[in-house]
Amino acid sequence: MVDPGFLASLLASSIRAGTPLLYATLGEIITERSGVLNLGLEGIMITGAFTGFAVSLATGNPWLGVLCGGIAGMLLALVHAFFSITLKANQSITGLMLVLLGLGITGFLGRNYIGEVAFYLDPVKIPVLSDLPYIGEVLFSHDPMAYFAVILAAFLWFILFKTRYGLEIIAAGEKPEAADSMGVNVDRVRYFSTLFGGFLVGIGGAYLSLAYAKLWTEGMTAGRGWICLALVIFSGWMPQRAILGAYLFGGLDVLSFKLQATGVGVSYHLMKMVPYVVTIVVLLFSVIRKRAAFGAPAALGIPYVRGKKE
Amino acid sequence: METLLEMRNIVKRFGNLVANDHIDFEVRRGEIHGLLGENGAGKTTLMNILYGIYQPDEGEIIFEGKKVRFRSPKDAISAGIGMVHQHFMLVPRMNVFQNIVLGYRTPHDPLINQKWVEERVEALSEKYGIDVALYEVIMNLSVGEEQRVEILKALFRDIKLLILDEPTAVLTPQEVDSLFYALKSMTKSGLTIIFITHKLKEALKVTDRITVLRRGKKVGTVKTSETNERELTRMMVGRDIVLDISKPPREFGKEVLRVEDLWVKDERGNYAVKGVSFSIREGEILGIAGVSGNGQRELEEAIAGLRKVEKGRIILDGQDITNKGVMERESIAYIPEDRIGVGLAPSLSVLENLMLKDFKKYRKGFFLDFDEMEKKARELIEEFSVKTPSLHATAGTLSGGNIQRLILARELSRNPRLIIASQPTRGLDVAGIDYVRRRLIDAAMKGAAVLLISEDLDEVFQLADRIAVMYEGEIRGIMDRKGANYEKVGYLMAGGLEVTA
Numbered sequence: 001m002v003d004p005g006f007l008a009s010l011l012a013s014s015i016r017a018g019t020p021l022l023y024a025t026l027g028e029i030i031t032e033r034s035g036v037l038n039l040g041l042e043g044i045m046i047t048g049a050f051t052g053f054a055v056s057l058a059t060g061n062p063w064l065g066v067l068c069g070g071i072a073g074m075l076l077a078l079v080h081a082f083f084s085i086t087l088k089a090n091q092s093i094t095g096l097m098l099v100l101l102g103l104g105i106t107g108f109l110g111r112n113y114i115g116e117v118a119f120y121l122d123p124v125k126i127p128v129l130s131d132l133p134y135i136g137e138v139l140f141s142h143d144p145m146a147y148f149a150v151i152l153a154a155f156l157w158f159i160l161f162k163t164r165y166g167l168e169i170i171a172a173g174e175k176p177e178a179a180d181s182m183g184v185n186v187d188r189v190r191y192f193s194t195l196f197g198g199f200l201v202g203i204g205g206a207y208l209s210l211a212y213a214k215l216w217t218e219g220m221t222a223g224r225g226w227i228c229l230a231l232v233i234f235s236g237w238m239p240q241r242a243i244l245g246a247y248l249f250g251g252l253d254v255l256s257f258k259l260q261a262t263g264v265g266v267s268y269h270l271m272k273m274v275p276y277v278v279t280i281v282v283l284l285f286s287v288i289r290k291r292a293a294f295g296a297p298a299a300l301g302i303p304y305v306r307g308k309k310e
Numbered sequence: 311m312e313t314l315l316e317m318r319n320i321v322k323r324f325g326n327l328v329a330n331d332h333i334d335f336e337v338r339r340g341e342i343h344g345l346l347g348e349n350g351a352g353k354t355t356l357m358n359i360l361y362g363i364y365q366p367d368e369g370e371i372i373f374e375g376k377k378v379r380f381r382s383p384k385d386a387i388s389a390g391i392g393m394v395h396q397h398f399m400l401v402p403r404m405n406v407f408q409n410i411v412l413g414y415r416t417p418h419d420p421l422i423n424q425k426w427v428e429e430r431v432e433a434l435s436e437k438y439g440i441d442v443a444l445y446e447v448i449m450n451l452s453v454g455e456e457q458r459v460e461i462l463k464a465l466f467r468d469i470k471l472l473i474l475d476e477p478t479a480v481l482t483p484q485e486v487d488s489l490f491y492a493l494k495s496m497t498k499s500g501l502t503i504i505f506i507t508h509k510l511k512e513a514l515k516v517t518d519r520i521t522v523l524r525r526g527k528k529v530g531t532v533k534t535s536e537t538n539e540r541e542l543t544r545m546m547v548g549r550d551i552v553l554d555i556s557k558p559p560r561e562f563g564k565e566v567l568r569v570e571d572l573w574v575k576d577e578r579g580n581y582a583v584k585g586v587s588f589s590i591r592e593g594e595i596l597g598i599a600g601v602s603g604n605g606q607r608e609l610e611e612a613i614a615g616l617r618k619v620e621k622g623r624i625i626l627d628g629q630d631i632t633n634k635g636v637m638e639r640e641s642i643a644y645i646p647e648d649r650i651g652v653g654l655a656p657s658l659s660v661l662e663n664l665m666l667k668d669f670k671k672y673r674k675g676f677f678l679d680f681d682e683m684e685k686k687a688r689e690l691i692e693e694f695s696v697k698t699p700s701l702h703a704t705a706g707t708l709s710g711g712n713i714q715r716l717i718l719a720r721e722l723s724r725n726p727r728l729i730i731a732s733q734p735t736r737g738l739d740v741a742g743i744d745y746v747r748r749r750l751i752d753a754a755m756k757g758a759a760v761l762l763i764s765e766d767l768d769e770v771f772q773l774a775d776r777i778a779v780m781y782e783g784e785i786r787g788i789m790d791r792k793g794a795n796y797e798k799v800g801y802l803m804a805g806g807l808e809v810t811a
Contacts, residue, residue, distance in 0.1 A: 163420045167412050171401050178399040182413035183384030298402070307363045
């Protein structure tokens with residue numbers, strides 16, 4: 001027997017915990033769809049989290065914080081784009097470098113911000129709807145960024161599958177030589193997708209410090225960047241599927257707190273492991289699952305050079 | 311008829327290789343112009359230059375009376391040129407509709423105006439008799455259907471000139487007929503077509519004029535109505551400097567290799583070798599002539615053990631080695647067509663590459679006896695005159711000729727019973743060609759059986775004791791060197807059946 005009140009509060013906090021994951025996952029989906037593999041999510045997210053927090057503290061405007069978190073993410077993605085698209089370097093290594101860079105810089109610059117109180121994004125209760133029992137709490141009592149994430153997922157689905165831009169992005173990631181031969185500038189498409197993806201990942205980070213945790217601590221992303229990489233696979237590179245995946249993982253993340261509060265006799269440390277264990281399981285399934293139907297973009301991680309003989 | 315396109319004095323080099331050597335090429339409006347030549351003659355390179363994929367090192371292009379420079383396919387498309395590549399440029403996981411509109415701005419761009427596209431495709435399909443299932447995913451299409459999508463994709467962009475690179479290579483005879491029908495109806499409505507091929511019959515059947523290339527140079531342009539297969543064969547195959555290599559007469563020994571009714575599939579899962587049978591005796595060189603892509607690669611890989619045999623048997627020295635491992639094939643030397651990819655490990659050193667098959671011989675307890683290995687490697691380098699800065703230089707950095715010498719050194723020094731040599735002199739200079747051919751004859755003199763697979767007819771005629779022609783996975787006749795001539799072999803290579811020469 002599950003108490004409906006408990007369930008409602010669990011679902012509501014799943015959405016809050018899942019929202020930063022959703023932003024970052026959407027960002028990486030766009031990046032990977034164009035054929036660029038950015039493994040640096042963890043570093044980009046933490047940079048977004050720190051930048052957002054610092055800007056909000058300095059200006060008193062959390063929205064400006066979110067924007068600057070996105071821009072910081074975009075700048076790191078620019079580094080990745082330059083190495084992997086212009087220099088055709090190994091994408092995995094550049095991505096891993098970004099992780100170390102992001103964690104290192106924010107750890108260093110962020111020392112004095114620990115314990116500070118910035119200005120945060122507050123929940124907006126939607127009138128009437130938020131008064132509905134349980135449903136109101138689960139669906140209609142979040143901050144605007146949480147709602148916007150869902151709209152964004154729908155918007156990106158539309159862009160990817162219903163517009164010329166989307167076709168160009170997908171073609172660049174599936175078979176760049178085909179896109180090139182039809183006059184698509186593959187490098188430009190990949191640059192754009194990587195920068196835009198980095199922007200969203202940075203926003204995911206800023207959401208983490210400005211709306212979800214409401215504080216800054218060193219290394220506060222705690223592996224969420226890696227989880228998002230698994231979520232991209234989980235969602236089969238489809239923005240609409242990322243919504244469910246992000247909330248599911250958000251739920252697993254908060255479940256440990258919630259169960260602890262109810263006094264269930266499972267070790268806290270074991271519960272904390274759950275999202276990571278599920279990540280491994282997801283990755284296992286993605287290998288087993290047939291590649292063609294749900295698989296990764298065929299040219300993911302492969303630099304494109306025109307006229308190169310096979 | 312007015313001139314639509316002129317390419318003047320085009321030169322394109324890839325490293326030391328001159329792919330296009332001062333080529334002049336002229337196409338008139340409304341004609342189907344055949345571009346004929348063997349593989350490696352420079353046809354595709356020339357067209358890739360026209361389509362903006364490569365930049366020419368020298369020369370200029372005049373299209374519709376204006377001097378143009380295409381920096382990318384985008385420039386070529388907007389000038390009104392479309393190209394259907396030999397390897398299709400379709401995104402497999404997208405559907406036909408998406409592939410057709412990819413990169414195209416429909417009304418209401420960036421939205422895709424579905425209805426507008428559907429109407430336009432329907433109109434084009436009707437006009438040229440090209441049917442496609444608009445919402446089928448490319449992966450589920452046959453090759454013929456994929457080609458129709460490619461053509462439609464080009465037509466959709468209002469082109470004036472359509473380039474088709476070996477369009478019939480992958481089609482069934484029925485599909486070829488309907489393709490030719492569509493091409494004719496396209497020229498009737500004012501389109502100009504360049505038709506790249508190495509098949510004489512098709513060039514004669516569908517073109518108005520034919521330009522022949524050989525080894526990167528233009529041989530000439532002829533009117534299709536004023537030429538015939540024999541003239542085209544001669545233009546295409548030509549005669550080059552015939553290297554003088556004497557091949558002493560000798561007695562052949564017992565049978566070394568026997569292939570019986572061999573069936574092998576290619577990567578796509580289609581049969582590439584269809585019931586091939588032959589045998590080679592000690593000291594004998596069997597030359598397999600034929601244009602690349604007619605199953606030679608699959609045949610050699612099946613014998614070398616790199617590809618699964620579906621049906622039939624391979625017998626080496628009386629032992630059935632069909633689908634057996636490398637241990638049963640120790641007495642085979644393999645000189646593959648792809649020297650860098652298959653022939654050696656390019657990032658390893660010269661020493662390691664020389665010893666690649668013999669590491670077991672140099673064991674010293676748990677370790678390798680590097681002193682012994684180096685000693686042996688030095689002897690080999692000397693004997694086969696491989697020019698390398700040192701034994702420890704990376705093998706991939708050697709020149710083409712030295713890479714081939716390195717492979718010969720490793721393969722021939724192991725006293726093989728059977729040598730498979732595929733395109734052994736392609737891309738080498740005259741000295742290298744001469745060296746490799748002498749080595750192969752040497753090995754045959756010592757009693758090895760040699761299977762020579764080559765597109766170079768001079769080479770086949772010079773080395774082989776018997777000549778087999780491979781066409782579309784079948785052996786079209788095996789003849790004695792003495793009873794063979796260029797016309798006969800060239801005719802069979804181009805798909806001819808009965809020999810009239």
